[in-house]
Amino acid sequence: MEQPSCGNASSSPPRPFRSKVLEELTRSNDLSNDLTPHMCFQVLKALLPSTLVATMVDEMNQFIYKRPHDDNNRSNSGVHLLAHKDLYVGLLAHVEDKKQQLVDLRQKLASKQHQNVELAVEIAMYQDKLEQHYTTFDEQAALNAIATLKHRRVLRERQCTGLMKTIDEKQDRLLEQEKAIKAELDRLRMDDCAYRLNAKKLKENQQLLESFTRAGLESQLQAVEGKCEEIQAKVAAYQRSHTPRPNWDALRGDVEYTFQCHNLAGDANISTEALMKMQSSAHRVEYLAAAIELIGLSQDTASRLLSVHACAAFLVVFMGYIVFSSLLHVIFYRRGPVHVRSVHHGSLISFNLIMAAAYAMVSTELHVRGLSLMQFDAVWPSWLAITGQVVGAMLGANHVEYYWHRLLHSRFLYTRVHKVHHHYKHPHPFDDMYMHPVEGAAFFFILYGPPFVLPMHVVSFVLYMMVMGLFGVLDHSGVPFHLPYVYSSTDHATHHTKVNSNFGFPFPYWDLVHGTYDGDFGA
Structure with a gap:
């Protein structure tokens, strides 16, 4: 029969009781004289689990009781027990390890129970706080406060809306007033320009009348006087009507009549072509340029x-x-x-x-x-x-x-x-x-x-x-x-x-x- 090996036999130190048993087993070569079946049973029962004890008892009975009681059989049974000694030692070490693991598990269980107790205490504290909160919380008062805040917000929004409308209305009124003021300023500027232009034309006509001789130009003088009266009437009518823009066509006709008077006086500085250019121009700026040339400025x-x-x-x-x-x-x-x-x-x-x-x-x-x-x-x-x-x-x-x-x-x-x-x-x-x-x-x-x-x-x-x-x-x-x-x-x-x-x-x-x-x- 081969001798089984166990890795834990040499790793764990023998305890006092196990050492005593091992010394008892190895004290003599003739084991049959000192080791009785009852002693073996007690040793195995103390050191091994019940299932292993039953197995070992059966084995010992087989070697001790069921075989002839001769010296050879006894010596063989002793040798068999010695062969299983290391196995028993390993099993004992395994039992000790399991016991140590059981102790560790009991310690972990105790720590978990301690943690559970602490959690239970915290839960109880939070429950007390919740009960205090629920006892002091007034739901109706909170709802009333929320409703009051909502009402205030609605009032504020209405006030802001009213203010925005008022501001918009004031801005519209200011814009309308600004437009009216600008229109009035434009009208006054146009009135001033028209008055200055008509005054200048009247002055030019008066100068032309002074240059004419009474011998051959009595009819022309009367016509010029009539034209001056018409121009004065137009100026007065324009000032009364407050027209925002002058009637450029009528004033252009006045300029044409003035130039005709210049031609009658023999003024060679003014040409008919320049007058036609002024009348036929499609652009106001070109008309202005031609007028500038007529008063003595160059084209450049x-x-x-x-x-x-x-x-x-x-x-x-x-x-x-x-x-x-x-x-x-x-x-x-x-x-x-x-x-x-x-x-x-x-x-x-x-x-x-x-x-x-x-x-x-x-x-x-x-x-x-x-x-x-x-x-x-x-x-x-x-x-x-x-x-x-x-x-x-x-x-x-x-x-x-x-x-x-x-x-x-x-x-x-x-x-x-x-x-x-x-x-x-x-x-x-x-x-x-x-x-x-x-x-x-x-x-x-x-x-x-x-x-x-x-x-x-x-x-x-x-x-x-x-x-x-x-x-x-x-x-x-x-x-x-x-x-x-x-x-x-x-x-x-x-x-x-x-x-x-x-x-x-x-x-x-x-x-x-x-x-x-x-x-x-x-x-």
Whole structure:
């Protein structure tokens, strides 16, 4: 029979009782003389589990009782027990390990029970706190307080709404008063101009009358006196009627009569061709240039004087943009958070603003020199005609601007040109000029282009530029301004956050046609 091996036999030290048993088992070579079955049974019962004890008892009975009681069998049984000694020692070590594990488990159980007791104490404390909270909480009082706060909020909202309406009404009244004052000032200026012109003509006529001889010009003198009386009557009638604009056709007839008197007097400095040029001119500025030539100035001097209009247009565009954007910034953003600007913000908007003013100057010079379809008639068209010209110019510019804007959002132009303008996701005043110079040049070309394509009166063009400039600044100001079915400043603000929508400026009609509109059109 092979001797079994156990790894734990040498690892755990023998206890006193086990050492005593081992000494008893190994004391003599003749085990049958000293080791009785009863002793073996007691040792195994003390050291091994019951199942192993039963197995070992059966084994011992087999070797001791069931075989012949001779010396050889006894010695064989002793040898068998010695062969299982190491197995028994390993089993004893295993039993000790299990006992130690049982002790550890009991300690863990005790710690868990202690933790459970602590948790139970905490739960009891929280239950006491909840009971105290529920006993002190008055639900009806809380509901009454909430209702009171809601009522106060409703009252505050109503008060704010009333104040906003009052402010809007006062603003409307102030705007109406401002318009009335401006109209009165314009009327007074026109009255003053008409009075000065008529006084000058009267003085010239008096000088002509003094130069005539009484011999052959009595009839002409009477005619001149009658004409002077008519002019005085016209001046008096004009002053009584307070007409905002003089009747240029009637005054032109007076000038013609004056020049006829000059021809009768033999004045060679005034030619009939110059008079015909004044009468047949379709542009008011050309009429002014011819008049300047008639009073003794050269054509170069007249051309330089006409360039004053271009310089004035440059200053109006440059200063108008700065003043209006500054007002929006002071009114709406003076006390707000600081808007972080780009490093190149100042230089880029300055360059684009100068370029916009230069466009205005060049286009104005082209207009006054008759190189466009701009009309400078002295008599203004009807307000219906002016409105039609303004709306037509805005719709045309809107049409071209929509497709140009869509082209800017192509991959090639967006990454190289238009991405600069989309640097600000929430624009503030002065951010509309933050764009690539190529984009700015194309935009200003579209903006100033209508008078070169459509016949427009100068008054219509001025109104068109005012409205387009106002909408352009409002689009990038962050200030909500809405005209149902016409215009909304939030549409372009949405375009800066959602780049694939709201391409049109200033109207959203082409976005509605092409399905790129994102906003409240009729709200």
